[in-house]
Amino acid sequence: MDHLASPLTISLLARAARMSDRSYLRHFTARNGTSPMRWVVTQRIAASLPLLESPEGTVEEIAAAVGFESAATFRHHFGRVMRTSPTAYRRSFGRGVA
Known part of the structure; x- marks a missing residue:
């Protein structure tokens, strides 16, 4: 979550988990019910909501x-x-946003 704004790839995520790309995809999807990249997009959208609610x-x-x-x-x-x-x-x- 601390790196949502950074470019993320399956390879980077798999490497951080010390897994092969294929194993990471399989385990992540089995555990979370969605692909890693779809999960990242959903988290980025969630992170954008409070920013959109602000006038800044x-x-x-x-x-x-x-x-x-x-x-x-x-x-x-x-x-x-x-x-x-x-x-x-x-x-x-x-x-305060028009």
């Missing part, structure tokens, strides 16, 4: 802060997970 930062800055390579990628994944856009979420739940 643009969607682009928030996307970078939680580890997405681009605002477009962030918007895509946010829409898939939250069923709304980051801007619509901010309008609904933001404090």
Whole structure:
């Protein structure tokens, strides 16, 4: 969780767990019910919510802060997970955000 904003790959995660890529994928999916990268995306979206609720930062800055390579990628994944856009979420739940 401390490295969500960093670029993460299966190889990096597997190496940190001292496993082969294939074993890591198999064990992670069996234990968590989802792939490691889907889990990372979901955690990044969750980390973005309090940032969107704050009036600080643009969607682009928030996307970078939680580890997405681009605002477009962030918007895509946010829409898939939250069923709304980051801007619509901010309008609904933001404090002091117009």
